[in-house]
Amino acid sequence: MSVLGVASFVILWWLSFFVMLPMGVRNHDEAGVETRPGVERAAPAVPNILRKAGYAAILAGVLWIIGFALLTTGTISLRPPA
16 A cells, blocks of 8 residues: 555545544533533533544545545546546
8 A cells, every 4th residue: 555545544534533523422411411610511421532433444444445446447537638
């Protein structure tokens, strides 16, 4: 895998991760959890960061494989037309 392949996977992972972050988040009020002093009420009660990072890795891998397949089969090309 080239540096371009790794860089594109990292970019896809970050995009997927930021898309996953707000999904399923409930703040302390919605979850019915009492907040302690110094804790923001709007902060997620259970953020599930590692689970979301794993889902983002799966989504980024699927998107990367689709992009790789499209580029290697010639369906799309990054070269300018001759």
